[in-house]
Amino acid sequence: MPLQFTGCSFGYHRRRRVLDALDCLMPKGRTVFLGPNGAGKSTVLGLAASALRPRSGTVSYRGIDSTDPRSLKKYRRRVAWLPQDVESVPGLTARQQVAYVGWLKGMSRSAAWDESLRALRKVELARQSRIPVDRLSGGQRRRVGVAQSLVHGAEVLLLDEPTAGMDPRQRRVFHDVLGALPASVHVVLSTHDTADLDTAYDNVLVLVSGEIVFGGRVREFLHHAPVGTAVGRRAEAAYETLTERTGRWDS
Numbered sequence: 123m124p125l126q127f128t129g130c131s132f133g134y135h136r137r138r139r140v141l142d143a144l145d146c147l148m149p150k151g152r153t154v155f156l157g158p159n160g161a162g163k164s165t166v167l168g169l170a171a172s173a174l175r176p177r178s179g180t181v182s183y184r185g186i187d188s189t190d191p192r193s194l195k196k197y198r199r200r201v202a203w204l205p206q207d208v209e210s211v212p213g214l215t216a217r218q219q220v221a222y223v224g225w226l227k228g229m230s231r232s233a234a235w236d237e238s239l240r241a242l243r244k245v246e247l248a249r250q251s252r253i254p255v256d257r258l259s260g261g262q263r264r265r266v267g268v269a270q271s272l273v274h275g276a277e278v279l280l281l282d283e284p285t286a287g288m289d290p291r292q293r294r295v296f297h298d299v300l301g302a303l304p305a306s307v308h309v310v311l312s313t314h315d316t317a318d319l320d321t322a323y324d325n326v327l328v329l330v331s332g333e334i335v336f337g338g339r340v341r342e343f344l345h346h347a348p349v350g351t352a353v354g355r356r357a358e359a360a361y362e363t364l365t366e367r368t369g370r371w372d373s
């Protein structure tokens with residue numbers, strides 16, 4: 123069973139609901155999560171990470187319910203989340219912070235320490251491993267965040283605009299890291315970048331105003347581009363068709 127939202131409603135504080143009884147299945151493989159600013163992508167990923175709690179409904183992975191306090195720990199061990207803002211733990215170096223996240227996810231101290239360096243190597247940050255995270259650049263901090271999401275070998279990676287602020291080389295490194303993950307790892311990645319969509323991902327989810335307007339394979343998504351669209355523009359055109367069809371502006 124993949125990651126599943128069932129009748130999930132959520133709003134921040136007492137404000138209007140961002141999600142209203144959302145039913146959604148995030149299938150196996152690499153899923154790119156698209157939608158206009160403010161559509162609710164970060165909210166969905168935060169709920170999937172169990173960092174946010176739905177007002178009603180459930181979020182589960184392979185039948186493990188994140189909204190049940192008895193299974194929350196088990197759920198969190200399977201899931202890794204890279205939020206939009208990677209926080210630095212004051213005083214910790216890049217390696218210490220990545221190891222700390224591994225330990226929080228249930229690894230032994232020594233395994234977390236060893237794996238932290240391996241994860242930092244993957245994102246080409248081994249040389250900066252002794253530098254406090256709050257002294258790294260924005261793009262480097264995002265790479266620490268990617269290392270944090272890799273450290274404990276999670277079954278599900280939830281990545282919220284992971285390449286924002288990365289230079290072109292590091293974006294390539296990131297996509298290589300993604301490509302080298304075992305096929306069994308589920309990846310859900312939010313982005314506004316539709317380039318390379320057909321080669322980098324298996325599935326597409328499009329969210330508009332808290333509603334899924336498309337969920338399916340990349341091939342089916344590309345069929346939404348108007349006939350005659352140049353091959354290089356098909357993903358962008360399909361996205362425009364699907365988001366404009368709703369006739370609403372989200373930002």
Ligand SMILES: Nc1ncnc2c1ncn2[C@@H]1O[C@H](COP(=O)(O)OP(=O)(O)OP(=O)(O)O)[C@@H](O)[C@H]1O
Pocket residue numbers: 134137140157158159160161162163164165166
């Ligand atoms: N911490 C918060 N407090 C109050 N409202 C919030 C908070 N975070 C998000 N929202 C609101 O929830 C809605 C969905 O926001 P969200 O960040 O999930 O969208 P998004 O699709 O990720 O947007 P973007 O593409 O700009 O990152 C927006 O109306 C936003 O203003």
